[in-house]
Amino acid sequence: MNTNQFFETLGLTKINFQLFLLSLGVIIVGYVLMALGKTYDVLSLYISPIILTIGYVVILPLSLLYKEKKNKD
Numbered sequence: 001m002n003t004n005q006f007f008e009t010l011g012l013t014k015i016n017f018q019l020f021l022l023s024l025g026v027i028i029v030g031y032v033l034m035a036l037g038k039t040y041d042v043l044s045l046y047i048s049p050i051i052l053t054i055g056y057v058v059i060l061p062l063s064l065l066y067k068e069k070k071n072k073d
Contacts, residue, residue, distance in 0.1 A: 011067060019063030026055035 030052035037044030 013068065015068065016063055016066055019059060019066060023055050023059035023063055026051060026059055030055055 030048045033051065034044045034048035037048065
């Protein structure tokens, strides 16, 4: 069993990996924005936590739960 077959048995496809990489990118951007802002700056207090929440709560679970719809034909 190669790696591709292993992930297919888990139900993970190429789209799942792309969404996972997107979520990692969004999370990294959120932490970078938090580090760039000063302590009481709008960037580090409001914008980066929103971006991190989107990365952790929306995109990351979506990357694990997404399944393509199969045609009934």
